[in-house]
Amino acid sequence: xxxxxxxxxxxxxxxxxxxKTTLVNRVLGGADGARLGVVVNDFGExxxxxxxxxxxxxxxxxxxxxxxxxxxxxxxxxxxxxLTAQAHRLDGIVVETSGLADPTAVVEVVANNRTxxxxxxxxxxxxxxxxxxxxxxxxxxxxxxxIVAADLFVLSKTAVASAANVELIPSxxxxxxxxxxxxxxxxxxxxxASLFAPxxxxxxxxxxxxxxxxxxxxxxxxxxxxxxxxxxxxFTSWIDGLDSSVVRVKGLVTFDGGGPPLVVDRVxxxxxxxxxxxxxxxxxxxxxxxxxxxxxxxxxxxxALIACTPWASGKDVVT
Numbered sequence: 199x200x201x202x203x204x205x206x207x208x209x210x211x212x213x214x215x216x217x218k219t220t221l222v223n224r225v226l227g228g229a230d231g232a233r234l235g236v237v238v239n240d241f242g243e244x245x246x247x248x249x250x251x252x253x254x255x256x257x258x259x260x261x262x263x264x265x266x267x268x269x270x271x272x273x274x275x276x277x278x279x280x281l282t283a284q285a286h287r288l289d290g291i292v293v294e295t296s297g298l299a300d301p302t303a304v305v306e307v308v309a310n311n312r313t314x315x316x317x318x319x320x321x322x323x324x325x326x327x328x329x330x331x332x333x334x335x336x337x338x339x340x341x342x343x344x345i346v347a348a349d350l351f352v353l354s355k356t357a358v359a360s361a362a363n364v365e366l367i368p369s370x371x372x373x374x375x376x377x378x379x380x381x382x383x384x385x386x387x388x389x390x391a392s393l394f395a396p397x398x399x400x401x402x403x404x405x406x407x408x409x410x411x412x413x414x415x416x417x418x419x420x421x422x423x424x425x426x427x428x429x430x431x432x433f434t435s436w437i438d439g440l441d442s443s444v445v446r447v448k449g450l451v452t453f454d455g456g457g458p459p460l461v462v463d464r465v466x467x468x469x470x471x472x473x474x475x476x477x478x479x480x481x482x483x484x485x486x487x488x489x490x491x492x493x494x495x496x497x498x499x500x501x502a503l504i505a506c507t508p509w510a511s512g513k514d515v516v517t
Contacts, residue, residue, distance in 0.1 A: 203316070205316070205317050207278075207308050209301050213334040213338060215448075216297065217352075221386055222251055222292055223250070223251060225292065225390050235259075235291045235292070236258045236294065250461065250478075261273045274293070274307050278313055282314055282317070285314075285315035290320075300344070322349050322350075323350045323352055324345060324351055325354050329465070329468065333442075346375055350393065351368070351379070355383070356384075417492050419491070420490070420496040421489070422449075422488070425485050426454075427452045428486070437469055440499055443493050443498075444493040447462065450478050458474065461478070462489070
């Protein structure tokens with residue numbers, strides 16, 4: 199990808215746990231030598247998503263403990279300005295929003311940018327969780343707004359979701375947004391790369407709601423820092439026992455008995471573990487686990503974990 203005087207900006211959005219960070223990493227890994235800067239917005243006192251991206255690029259700016267669609271808009275402007283200062287060695291910028299954000303605010307910031315190098319929005323990519331599609335739309339207005347704003351849909355978790363559901367979702371999305379095409383996760387990297395192509399024309403913006411019409415989903419958010427390794431059996435029992443009042447759990451954990459840190463991610467009733475990247479060390483620092491819980495039951499669930507792990511400390515971060 200050749201350097202351009204106008205720096206293209208791609209916004210990746212989607213509800214909690216949809217797979218935005220996974221997509222960003224795949225895009226960075228499949229960039230064919232292109233250098234992409236990343237702005238990642240994370241909820242919680244301690245940002246985790248930035249560490250999960252940092253091993254793919256050095257140009258990551260993390261905006262933690264807030265949402266781009268409200269109080270962090272000024273921080274987004276500053277982050278974009280910082281990246282455009284490196285425009286001579288960047289081919290584009292990816293902005294990953296929080297799962298609770300209406301992307302309209304990001305679109306406005308990019309469209310009204312005052313950076314030294316002009317920015318051009320090339321598209322809004324909305325990641326759709328095929329397993330939790332109905333639940334997300336039912337419980338969060340902002341999930342609807344993320345669909346309305348999209349120029350491209352990426353259907354995630356197609357391998358584990360119901361095949362019938364995966365087949366139906368594109369037509370259901372088209373009832374809300376008939377302009378944006380839908381691709382499955384296996385086709386996502388090529389589809390996103392086409393938005394960054396030098397010949398690509400910036401996406402045609404549909405009617406964007408006025409700033410006052412912007413939506414924001416407010417959920418209790420609790421951040422837990424644990425100074426010692428977790429007991430694997432007790433932790434597994436705790437996370438498997440969570441109900442739907444906890445919308446998502448994500449974090450970095452280390453279990454007693456040794457072994458490297460793991461990334462834990464729970465969406466709906468499904469929990470996954472994978473090895474943490476080296477950059478996770480800067481998040482853990484003096485801790486052996488950091489967890490962020492989202493949902494009405496987050497406070498109660500965090501206290502249940504603390505009760506069975508007396509060495510844990512917790513601090514609520516309510517947004």
